[in-house]
Amino acid sequence: xxxxAKAVNVVEEAAAILSKLGVAEQLYKGGDMxxxxxxxxxxxxxxxxxxxxxxxxxxxxxxxxxRAWRNVPAPKRGELIRLLGEELRAAKADLGRLVSIEAxxxxxxxxxxxxxxxxxxxxxxxxSRQLYGLTIATERPGHRMMETWHPLGVVGIITxxxxxxxxxxxxxxxxxxxxxxxVWKPSEKTPLTALASQAILERAxxxxxxxxxxxxxVLIGDRxxxxxxxxxxxxxxxxxxxxxxxGREVGPRxxxxxxxxxxxLGGNNAGIVCPSxxxxxxxxxxxFGAMGTAxxxxxxxxxxxxxxxxxxxxxxxxxxxxxxxxVGNPLETSALVGPLIDKPAFDxxxxxLTEAKAQGGTVTGGERVEAxxxxxxxxxxxxxxxxxxxxxxxxxxxxxxLYVMKYTDFDAVIAEHNAVGAGLSxxxxxxxxxxxxxxxxxxxxxxxxxxxxxxTSGAEIGGAFGGEKETGGxxxxxxxxxxAYMRRATNTVNYSKALPLAQGVSFDIE
Ligand code: NAD
Numbered sequence: 001x002x003x004x005a006k007a008v009n010v011v012e013e014a015a016a017i018l019s020k021l022g023v024a025e026q027l028y029k030g031g032d033m034x035x036x037x038x039x040x041x042x043x044x045x046x047x048x049x050x051x052x053x054x055x056x057x058x059x060x061x062x063x064x065x066x067r068a069w070r071n072v073p074a075p076k077r078g079e080l081i082r083l084l085g086e087e088l089r090a091a092k093a094d095l096g097r098l099v100s101i102e103a104x105x106x107x108x109x110x111x112x113x114x115x116x117x118x119x120x121x122x123x124x125x126x127x128s129r130q131l132y133g134l135t136i137a138t139e140r141p142g143h144r145m146m147e148t149w150h151p152l153g154v155v156g157i158i159t160x161x162x163x164x165x166x167x168x169x170x171x172x173x174x175x176x177x178x179x180x181x182x183v184w185k186p187s188e189k190t191p192l193t194a195l196a197s198q199a200i201l202e203r204a205x206x207x208x209x210x211x212x213x214x215x216x217x218v219l220i221g222d223r224x225x226x227x228x229x230x231x232x233x234x235x236x237x238x239x240x241x242x243x244x245x246x247g248r249e250v251g252p253r254x255x256x257x258x259x260x261x262x263x264x265l266g267g268n269n270a271g272i273v274c275p276s277x278x279x280x281x282x283x284x285x286x287x288f289g290a291m292g293t294a295x296x297x298x299x300x301x302x303x304x305x306x307x308x309x310x311x312x313x314x315x316x317x318x319x320x321x322x323x324x325x326x327v328g329n330p331l332e333t334s335a336l337v338g339p340l341i342d343k344p345a346f347d348x349x350x351x352x353l354t355e356a357k358a359q360g361g362t363v364t365g366g367e368r369v370e371a372x373x374x375x376x377x378x379x380x381x382x383x384x385x386x387x388x389x390x391x392x393x394x395x396x397x398x399x400x401x402l403y404v405m406k407y408t409d410f411d412a413v414i415a416e417h418n419a420v421g422a423g424l425s426x427x428x429x430x431x432x433x434x435x436x437x438x439x440x441x442x443x444x445x446x447x448x449x450x451x452x453x454x455x456t457s458g459a460e461i462g463g464a465f466g467g468e469k470e471t472g473g474x475x476x477x478x479x480x481x482x483x484a485y486m487r488r489a490t491n492t493v494n495y496s497k498a499l500p501l502a503q504g505v506s507f508d509i510e
Pocket of ligand 1: 158159160161162163185186187188221222223224225226227230241242243244245246249250263264265266267297298299396398424466467471
């Protein structure tokens, strides 16, 4: 396969998309931070980074904007997000293509990511008329007790390379309807898609009319700029998506100044295939979950427990699917598996496979696919049959490696399933109602996402998204995740002529 020969010119195409979306050239040409396309490994831009002082000034401006924006009625704030949804619909093909160029996602996944942005906009528009609190029974006569939800302040957003735009939109759509301002530190591996998203938001702002200046800011830079934001007292909430390593650094820094955090960290997701499973369905779900996005989703299926009674039926079919999957240029619609993001990702994959072999694993696939260009890293997804869950299996390697293990006992496999640090996504394939319900019960999967007869990846925006344990405990996107972006006040109003104290306390002064 000669990716280079087949590839369109990613440098020219990225520049053409940015220009079409209205991103100023000086933001991505002649700067100090390179951006590479994993499609060919070429440098596609050089971005201007912000200094710590410039980052602080942008946060200051966002704080000022927040103070005006919080007074705009929420349904009116929703109108801005409705316009953002419209602009995203118009720009879907371009932004999706840029995601493919800069993050290496196959075409349908690049477009799918933009669709996810559109979906969260629709959700947030409805939400802008539903930011309601409770009215609560009070023990005192002539009193009313209620909850109100207020805007919080500047929401800091840190994102990972693998969902370069959707995660920003999950946070931004909610944060803006909740009356906050946003400051975004995108991944240094995908800064162009960030500039493009900001330009699309600016189009919506131009159509909306009056929006306080500085309401949405982008900080181009590396993790040091992320740390500037994390330490800034004008940022009461940081929603940080990335590795558990990053969360271990960011979490304590935020806790130290009592700031809030939404941590969306690494996953080590598992599936269980039971004796009664619909194996055709399991096969398709496992193939997409484990090989899709070249294994670079937080929800990627990494561990598969297969009951001994179906192991010899399912696993050979799975190996066949692995052998035949098309690895190649993500800009060509025929490819199902695109490139790894960079060389360190490839090296980590090879290291994990070497370790797995040393621990008794049998590896199918995993080798580099000739790309015609030394700087692009395409690999055959790897399926590793492991005698038990040990060594590299217990850690997330951000690459397409699926560890397959045989099980006999249901209770024991649930314990194994939960015996890793991360707790993001999980799934069971069974037609046995007892197994399915046990998996979803308090003694079943310990993850933030638990599915039945659906794979681990590909969540919809309507549900709250996030995971437990080393995944960080944060929730964003749907359901009542919005509450994390607001502050709650409990209000008690006394409309009586007396002043009774709660719990019958008396404090009578002369
Ligand atoms: P990463 O942790 O290397 O970087 C993520 C972001 O954090 C980047 O913007 C980076 O600059 C920033 N960062 C890193 N250290 C920082 C620090 N000390 N202070 C402030 N910012 C810092 O992750 P990555 O390689 O871009 O992405 C892959 C990882 O992200 C995987 O572990 C994956 O599971 C995880 N992820 C999780 C979710 C989720 O929702 N749970 C979603 C996507 C990706």
